Amino acid sequence: MTPVNLATADLGALLQLLPVQRAGLALLLAAIGLPVIGVVIVGLDIMPVRFAMMHVALLGIAIGLLTGLDPMLCALVACALAGAGVAPLARTPDGLSGAMGLLMSLAIAAALLVLAVSGVNASGAFALLWGSILSVGTPDLLVLGVLAAVVPGLFWWRRHDIGLLLYDRELAQCSGVPVRVLTAALLVLVAIAVAGAIKLTGALLVDALTLLPALAARRLGGSLRSITLWAVGIGVTVNATGFLLALWLDWPPGPVLVLTAGALVLAVHFVPERRISSWRAPASASLPSSH
DSSP: OOHHHHHHHHHHHHTTSHHHHHHHHHHHHHHHHHHHHHHHHHHHTOTHHHHHHHHHHHHHHHHHHHHTSOHHHHHHHHHHHHHHHHGGGOSSHHHHHHHHHHHHHHHHHHHHHHHHHHTOOHHHHHHHTTOOGGGOOHHHHHHHHHHHHHHHHHHHHTHHHHHHHHHOHHHHHHTTOOHHHHHHHHHHHHHHHHHHTHHHHOGGGGGGTTHHHHHHHHTTOSSHHHHHHHHHHHHHHHHHHHHHHHHHHTOOHHHHHHHHHHHHHHHHTTSOOOOGGGGTHHHHHTGGGGO
């Protein structure tokens, strides 16, 4: 049997294992909801939110290790509360960036303090930030399933308001869009998405599931709707290809997913970019019909 046939046979055997099947299902669910979150991150220009939530997740994990509660559940709750907490400070894009910077500093300081005072082994907390996709359990699948339903559902339900918010915050407010409530809801979803992806790639590589598909989709889509659909399609393609490739080569899935998504972004970069204003025009143009 040739090495290729042997590797293919091994891959088939691996796909029969329950942990591998759960990991594949988790990546499929993640590909439905998380790239849409990436569209929000790019549209609101809140790149620092990812780094802030990574640090908040570490704080939640540290609290979980200290109290004996599920560290991932604590990380999820901490990120959700943090996302809701910074929303009142995000009255302008600059205010949001500043709030995320403050949150990042406070969260990592608190996490290190909790780990130092409690005597908890810090390596256990930091290990979770690197991801453990084959340890995905039912609670993780439940969180990803909820995100896969809620995120696209919210986007479709409030697509005109979200499109206008991503286009211009002040114009959205003047047009009657509930900017504060909508921004808070989106920030909470972003925070939960980052926490929900920790098991899959680790918080340090969460861009593979959120931001990178959205960046590639922006060059392919001509409207907010098409960009969102492209992002989900790219997410499914990247997650399936990267995961199968990692299993076949016996490499860590997280880095392979990032490299696969990055290669696709670089390939799409050679496609002529659509006019940035074109994907926002339908949202603002159709706004009166939604009120």
